[in-house]
Amino acid sequence: MSEELSNKVVISAALAGAVTRKDQNENVPYTPEEFAAEVRKCRDAGAAIVHIHARDAEKGGGPTHDLDIIGATIDAIKEKTPDILLNLSSAISVVSTPKERIAPVKKFQPPLASLNTNSMNFSVGNWKTGEVTLGANNVFQNTFQMVQRFAKAMKKARTKPEMEIYDFGGLYNMLFINRQEGLFEQPLHFQLVFGVLGGIPYSPINLGQLVALMPEGSTWSVCGVAKNQVNAGLAAASWGGHIRVGLEDNIRMPDGRLAKGSYEQVEWAAKVAKLAGREVATPDEAREILHLLQ
Secondary structure, three states: OOHHHHOEEOEEEEOOOOOOOOOOOOOOOOOHHHHHHHHHHHHHHOOOEEEEOOEEHHHOOEEOOOHHHHHHHHHHHHHHOOOOEEEEOOOOOOOOOHHHHHHHHHHHOOOEEEEEOOOEEOEEEEOOOOEEEEOOOOEEOOOHHHHHHHHHHHHHOOOEEEEEEOOHHHHHHHHHHOOOOOOOOOOOEEEEEEOOEOEOOOOHHHHHHHHHHOOOOOEEEEEEOOHHHHHHHHHHHHHOOEEEEOOOOOOEOOOOOEOOOHHHHHHHHHHHHHHOOOEEOOHHHHHHHOOOOO
C-alpha cells in the first residue's frame, strides 16, 4: 500500500442495526427509501462504506432476513449512491437461523459482510444499576462450524469478511482457524467492537492488545456502543485504524444530544481524522486499503 493510502481513514456508517428503534431516535431508517436517503447523506459527509441491517417497516421496523426487503433496500441505495461500498450483516437478528443469516451474502454478493467470531451473551443493560434491560436470555450463537461455513460462503461470493471482534476469545478463534490453508484471503480485516454487554469495553489497553495480536498486514476498524464509539474512534484515528459510526451503535453525538442521523456522526469522524493528520478515504481508495476482492 502506498504511503498516501496508508494515511487515509476509511469511515463506515452502520445505519440501523437490529435493536435501535425510531422511538429512541426518529432518524433510524426502516424503509428502503429512508435507507437510501441516509446513505446519500453519509456518502456526502465522507463515508466510504455503509453497514446494512434491513428493516421490515410493515412489521414495526424490526430486523429482517427477508431477501425481497433486503434486495429492495440495496437497489434503493445503489440507485441514489452508486459508488458506496455495501457491508451486509450476517447476524441479522437473534431469531434468524444460520441459513437465513448467510443467505443475503450468497444472493447479493456484497464487497463486505460481517463475520461474527464467537458465541456470547449479547444484551442491553443499565450501566448505572447493573440491570439487564433487554435480552437477558440472549445467546448470540456463532459456533466454529457456523463461522467456517460463513467464511467459505463469503469466499465463494468474493465478499471480504469483516471479522467482528467483541472480546479476546473472538480474536483468538479467528487466529486459530486462519491456520487453515485457503479459508481466508489475506490480509485479514477486523472490526473491533467495544461496549456490548457480554463483550469488552473500550480502553487503550484493550485496543492495544487486540491490535498487537493481529497478523502482520491486517487492517482494522473500531466501533463502540454509546461513549465507546467516541473514545475508540478518537484512538483509531491517531493509531492508524479506521472508524465506524452510526445509529446502530450510538444514537447520540459526543455532546450528548440526539444525532440528526448517522451522517452527522460521519461528519464528526471526518473531523477527527483530519485532526489526527489523516485524510478521509473514498470508496475506491477504501477498496484498495481493505484489499477487497471486488
